[in-house]
Amino acid sequence: MATDFYDALGVARSASADEIQRAYRKLARQLHPDVNPEPGAEERFKEISEAYQVLSDPDQRKKYDRFGADFRRVPDDFDERAYAGAGGRVRRTQAGPGFGGGFEGFEGVDIEDLLGGFFRGRGAGGPVAGADQEAELELTVEEAYRGGRRHLSIGGERGYDVDIPAGVVDGQRIRLAGQGGRASGNAAPGDLYLVVRIKPHPRxxxxxxxxxxxxxxxxxxxxxxxxxxxxxxxxxxxxxxxxxxxxxxxxxxxxxxxxxxxxxxxxxxxxxxxxxxxxxxxxxxxxxxxxxxxxxxxxxxx
Missing domain, CATH: 2.60.260.20 (Urease metallochaperone UreE, N-terminal domain)
Structure with a gap:
């Protein structure tokens, strides 16, 4: 993720949920591949769709605001206060207007040091939760209309039987619980999110x-x-x-x-x-x- 999600949608960091939704809808109408054949429009559409998916979810937005580009790597049960209290090396600061490049809300530690210390704090070789992952799921208009079951192979290594609900729309995410990154120990694996992309149709x-x-x-x-x-x-x-x-x-x-x-x-x-x-x-x-x-x-x- 190279672009700040707020910049992608053209909204302030203090934007309300309604402002974020209005900004996304306006851009989606301009950039959707069905109406905008210009080079780069499809990539921009994917970019704003990802930004909206994160910023429209209060929990995901909170994690993104705190951890920036690395927010997907932070486990849901991460407690920054407990970590800071254990070593006293992390001091919370106010994120500046240039936010968007990682852990800008902390001083004195980088992401590898912070997460590594958090994991090691549970004991060498202790359980580490798996990371969430994303992949694209390309559908025809007919498949999006009917829904159904699809066998999907990702990377030529792992296969999944996916239940597609009838009426999925472009940009919608389908969650496969526990099918993301592998965990260590007894920790839970991450989830796999399939981002729906509906192919252009001749009719x-x-x-x-x-x-x-x-x-x-x-x-x-x-x-x-x-x-x-x-x-x-x-x-x-x-x-x-x-x-x-x-x-x-x-x-x-x-x-x-x-x-x-x-x-x-x-x-x-x-x-x-x-x-x-x-x-x-x-x-x-x-x-x-x-x-x-x-x-x-x-x-x-x-």
Whole structure:
């Protein structure tokens, strides 16, 4: 982690939870790979997602504020007061505005010395808790919609059977308890967090839990109205295209977006795209020529 999480989101260290959330949502709309193809946008999106995951969790944010870039290496039961009292070598100080490079809130000791002394304080060869780890889990839109079970291999060494809940979103973390770094002695192993990354899709465009899909229609369907099929991640459904629809009109299908196990599901938007035949048969050409002769419709003035 080379970037300070507060800097990544563009907020002050004193920012409230609401301010952090608003900053993340604003940046996510600008940087999401589905809407921003510029080089570097995807990496920035991953960066702000990691920052938000940490700063939106009160416990993780507290550890990050105290220990900076090394916060993941600090066990949950670490007691700085007990450590300082044992040796008297650590003195708590006020972190300055340039925070972000490790244990800036302590004087007179570096991270290796501090953690090493803490572990040794439990006795040579004593139990040491395992570290939490992260890995990316790449899913298709259909997999994110349905959920299911996936066998995942990390580093070619360890394999996991992962239960994926239906309706996961990009950036969401799935916790595999006890599957992180190994511990020593009788201490607990760390946890493995799988960060969901939803791959770009040739048909579906995601915005949070909402899905947008193009809906091709013929000129006569658009002009006269029609009931047409649209393919969603949950299967085919029928939608009514109103008479007089033009390209760009959006038809909303409530609840047909990504599921939400904790609340309201997303919506699916079918966006009308009027297509014309590339080649016309003789009779088709005659009918179009007849329409052109009798119609006073001018799309450039409508």
């Amino acid at each position: 579906y465009r995601l915005s949070g839990r909402d899905i947008t899909v193009d809906l091709p229609v013929s000129p006569w369907e658009a002009a006269l109205g029609a009931t047409v099929p649209v393919l969603t991640p949950g299967g085919e459904v029928k939608v009514r295209v109103a008479a007089g629809s033009s390209t760009g009109r959006r038809l909303r299908l409530r609840g047909e977006g990504l599921p939400n196990p904790k609340g309201k599901p997303g919506d699916l938007y079918a966006e009308v795209r009027v297509l014309v035949p590339k080649k016309l048969g003789k009779r088709e050409r005659e009918l179009f020529e007849e329409l052109a002769a009798v119609s006073d419709f001018d799309p450039r003035r409508s």
